[in-house]
Amino acid sequence: MPQPPPPLASPLWRSLRSYQIFGANTEVGKTVFSTLLCKAAARRSPGGVAFLKPVSTGPDSEADDRHILKFAPEVSNKTLFQYKIPVSPHIAARLSNTTIPSNDALLFQCRDYAAQCANIGRKWLFVETAGGVHSPGPSGTTQADLYAPLRLPVVLVGDSRLGGISQTISAFESLRMRGYDVESILLFKEGKYQNFEYLSEYFAEHHNVPVAGVAEPPERKSSLEEDVRAMSQYYEEQSQDGNTTNVISHLDSRHEQRIASLNSMASEALQNIWYPFTQQSLLTPKDINVIDSAHGDYFQTVAPASPTSQNDSLLRASFDGSASWWTQGLGHANPKLTLAAAYAAGRYGHVMFASGIHRPAAELSSTLLKGIENPRLTRVFFSDNGSTGIEVALKMGLRAAKLRYGWAADEKLGVVGLKGSYHGDTIGAMDCSEPSGYNEKVEWYDGKGHWFDYPTVLCIDGKWRVNVPEELRQALGEDADFGSLSEIFDVGGREQKGHHLRYEAFIRETLERLHKQGRRFGSVIIEPVVLGAGGMALVDPLFQRALVNVVRKSPDLFRKPNAPIEESPSSPTAWTGLPIIFDEVFTGLYRLGRFTSSSFLETHPDISVHAKLLTGGLVPLCTTLASENIFQTFSSQDKTDALLHGHSYTAHPVGCQVAVESVKELQRMDHSGSWNWAKSQGWTSPEASPASDQSAVDIWSTWPRTLVEDLSRQTERVAGIWALGSVLAIHVKDASGGTGYFSDAAQSLRDGLIAGDPESVNGSWNVHCRVLGNVLYLMAGQKTTEESVAQISLLLRKGLNA
Known part of the structure; x- marks a missing residue:
């Protein structure tokens, strides 16, 4: 496919004051005000003013650029798309028998014209919209949403x-709801309705936005000549009037303030902010990513100053390669989510949740329980983030095990997990992870558990391989190559071939040894399929499935020695062995291509934790889902037996309403085939066992299989690579032989992506990404386009070939 254009960078230059003129409605005088502003600016900057009309409808004789040309000939002006039919642009475009420009095409032309103005020394640019704020553009998208990526004041x-x-x-x-900075409001000040007086007071009191009033134009004259003369006189007088010139002075000042703020923000942040997961003694202001706005998959960030040009764009598009710490899925500034948040904020604010209910929480609960298709889960507990949601899950699971097996109150129970797993930064969540760089210097840390080592999956030199740690090969066998990733994920077919038997024997033997040592466990907690913060390890799904199956079949390994054997649970959905907790904070809700990552294991947890994509990246919220059997553990006549856990903002309506919108949008995309372009990139393999559930081997990724396998052949630098759903992880070789969080092997590749495309103008776009030691990971959003993936793929290929 042809190389796509670079992403859209928001137009901001030090020398060019760019403003977009919106109208509250049609026929409110936008073109009159545009002309006044152009003429007033031209008096301040002769020859330095430009006017742009992206879309115009109606006959040429009535076009806005003709009006500017007639009454402000000193102003350069341009119309991008002129439709001669005097109707809404979306209708005019359809009736004009011409190609309807896409939103991106229209925005790029606006940006290109602004760049031309900046490069030839223009000082002012006024961009006038058509009709009202929500009048549709040619594609049918309303203008408020259409022009949002430009972020013009x-x-x-x-x-x-x-x-x-x-x-x-x-x-x-x-x-305002869409993130525009409205710098000034203009309207005609005469009239019997006294709108100017009311609006001046209203916006001064509520929004601190100045409102300027201008005299109305003269009534039309009987002849065209008289009319032109009267309007010319009107523009001469009103463009010099203090009300108009004050607006220009205000806009000039606001432009300078915006640039000064962006330029000082990094230094101020270094003095005032304590950053997470950052050694700030190593930071300088140039290391801080100053974000002016965000839209879709891209931040608009302050670009590094060019040593050779003083007139480069101050902003560049930066692909959000970490999905804003794994939260973003439906695009930054998604208007559906924004409106959902505004609706709930306006209807509820926040309301007390204990012993109460509101519609957003009720709807979200039913949506999740139905969508997750887990017959075990019947209850939803709300918290505010993934780490606290994990703590809730631990309280549930440990209490259930303690009561069933009769452990005393002072006997501390550990967890069974996987090496490298990490479940959050609160104390309880940290304690269920093995000692690591994340927690070993935390004074209260007390790791409680046993963490299994495990086989991982990587594409190495073009081959998909299950890699067995050296120390486990005697028990688990040697590495094994497969024809495709989907063949590895065909857990049903692999079980028919007996691949799981060594796994189960190893797990059973390990748990027996721990039981003889007197170790006590209360839950199993794992991140299904992918261990995120532990280094983006793709675990062999058959091993995780084997772990769950062995634990559920082995209650004898978790009860007290010599304790009587309890009766088998009467319900098929009751937990056995130990409660199984799945931490799907990162991996769930379509991050890996499916509603739930537990489906890859073809097993159902007793407790499941969901956050991050739950709200599409807009607000924090977490849900911990539990079985009825777990829920009944806390039921009694004694209040102290209840699950005494909560937050002031439990089930806050804004988060719940946004989550409802987010989950339903993700489901709609799944059912409508929005990801078919990604699924067609050769991921599903014909080698999958026809005897197993074919849905279980429907493996796909946003990132092309050819890209993954090609990069895996860069064996001098790449130890292995994998992609699943929206995630791509590149394990970079460390010359010193080190791996893990404190390796710096992936930093040079990351720095290349942050530096941007060397062949684009002014390095106008880059990829903002992070590393986990020797692993560089990139995360697309669920709305990321094929074109964006192609752009980043080219940059990756260049970086690894360098």
């Missing part, structure tokens, strides 16, 4: 007519 033309107060406030709120 706004001059809003208010409505001075009957009903104009409501229209103006509504338009302002629509823009």
Whole structure:
């Protein structure tokens, strides 16, 4: 496919003051105000003003650029798309028998024109929209959403007519809700409705936005010549009027303030902020990523200063390669999620949840329980983030095991988990992970458990391989190559071939040894399929499945010595052996391509924790889902037996409403085939066993299989690579032989991606990404396009070939 254009960078230059003019409605005088602003700016900067009309409808004689040309000939002007039919742009575009420009095409042309203006020394650019704030563009997208990626500051033309107060406030709120900075509001100040007076007071009191009033244009004259003369005189007078010139001075000042703020933000942050997971003694201001805005998959970040040019764009597009710490899935500034948050904030704010219910929480609970398709799970507990959701899960699981097996109150129970797993930064969550760089210097850390080593999956030199740790090969066998990733994930087919028997024997023998040592366990806790913070380890799913199966079949290994054998649970959904906790905070809700990552193991947990993609990256929220059997453990007439855990913001309505919108949007995308382009990239393998469940081997990734296998052949630098769902992980070889969190082997590859595309103009886009020691990972969003993946793939290939 042809190389796609670079991502859109928001237009911001030190020398060019760019403003977008929106109207509260049609026929409110946008073009009159545009002309006034252009002429007033031209008096301050002769020859330095430009006007852009991206889309115009109606006959040429009535086009806005003709009006500018007639009454402000000193201003350079351009119209990108002129439709001669005087209707809404989306209708005019369809009726004009021409190719309808995509949103991206329209935005790129706007940005290119702004770049031209900056490069030839223009000082001002006014970009006038068509109709009202929500009038559709040619594609049908309303303008408020269409132009949001540009993030141009706004001059809003208010409505001075009957009903104009409501229209103006509504338009302002629509823009504000989408992250626009409305710098000034203009409207005609005469009129019997006194809109100017009311709106001036309203916006001063509620939003600190100045409102300027301008005299209305003269009424149309009987002849064209008289009309032109009257309008010319009007523009001459009003463009010099203090109300108009004050607006220009204000816009000039706001432009300078914006740039000064962006330039000072990094230094101020270094003095005022304590960053997470960062050794700040190693930071300098240039290491801090200053983000002006975000839209879709991209941040708009302050670009490094060029040593050769003083007129480069101050901003560049930065692909959010960590999905903002694994949270972003439906795109930054997603209007559906924004409106969901605004609705819940306006209807509820936050309300007390203990012994209460509201619709967002009720709807989210039913949506999750139905979508997860786990017959064991019947209850939903709300908390505020993944780490606390894990602590809730541990309280549930450990209490259930303690009561069933009769452990005394002072006997501490550990967990069974996997090496390298990490479940959060609160004390309880840390304690269920093995000692590591994350927790070994935490004074209260007290790791409680046994953590199994395990086989991992990597593509190495073009081959998909299950890699067995050296110390486990006698028990588990040698490494094994497979024809594809989907063949590895065909756990049913592999079990039919007996691949699981060595795993189960090893796990059983280990648990027997621990039982004889007197070790006490209360739960199994694992991250299904992928261990995230532990280094993006893709675990052989058959090993995790074997671990769950052995534990459930082995209650004798977890009860007290010589204790009587309890009766088998009467319900097929009751837990056996130990409660099984799945930490799907990172891996769940389509991050790996499916609603739940437990489906890869073809097994159901007793407790499941979900966060991050739960709210599409907008607000924090976590849910811990549990079985009825676990829930009944806490049921009695004694309040102290209850699950005494909670947060002030438990089930906050804003988070719940956003989560409902997020989960339903992800499900809609799944059912509508939105990811078919990714699924067609050769991931599903014909080698999968026809006797097993074919849905279980439906493996795919946003990242092309050819990319993964090609990069795996860069064996001088790459130890292995894998991709699943939206995640790509490159394990880089460390010359010193080191691996893990404190290796710096992946930093040079990361630095290359952060530096950006050397062949793009001014390095106008880059990839913001992070490393986990020797592992560089990239995460697409669930709305990432094939074009974006192609762009980043090219950059990766260049980086590894360098």
